[in-house]
Amino acid sequence: MHQSINKENWNNVKGEIQKTFKLVSSNELEKTRGDFSAVSSLIQRKMHIQPEEADRRLDDLISRCGTKADISDFNKQSQNRPHHK
Numbered sequence: 213m214h215q216s217i218n219k220e221n222w223n224n225v226k227g228e229i230q231k232t233f234k235l236v237s238s239n240e241l242e243k244t245r246g247d248f249s250a251v252s253s254l255i256q257r258k259m260h261i262q263p264e265e266a267d268r269r270l271d272d273l274i275s276r277c278g279t280k281a282d283i284s285d286f287n288k289q290s291q292n293r294p295h296h297k
Contacts, residue, residue, distance in 0.1 A: 217246045217274060225277050232273060233259055 217225050226241045229251065235258040244250035248270065256266040 217248060217251070219246065221277050222246045225274060228273050228277055229255070229270075232269070235259060 225246075226238065229236055229241060230238065233255055236254060240254055240258075241251065244254060252263065252266045252270050255261070255270060256263055259266070261269075
């Protein structure tokens with residue numbers, strides 16, 4: 213089971229993702245809105261790794277950041293913000 217990315221730790225997690233996966237940009241991460249599957253898919257695509265490897269590495273990174281809250285909290289908050297195109 214994958215860990216979730218909560219809104220309070222999203223900026224910290226984004227920073228760690230960028231340090232770990234240097235080919236992933238801040239703009240690309242913002243577009244995922246903190247969704248685990250979207251972040252994992254982005255990592256897979258940019259780093260040319262298998263889905264299981266991306267999931268495992270993202271889970272490990274989230275653990276290091278101390279993120280435990282439910283992603284639905286983040287998504288609810290995100291839906292209430294205006295979206296820029």
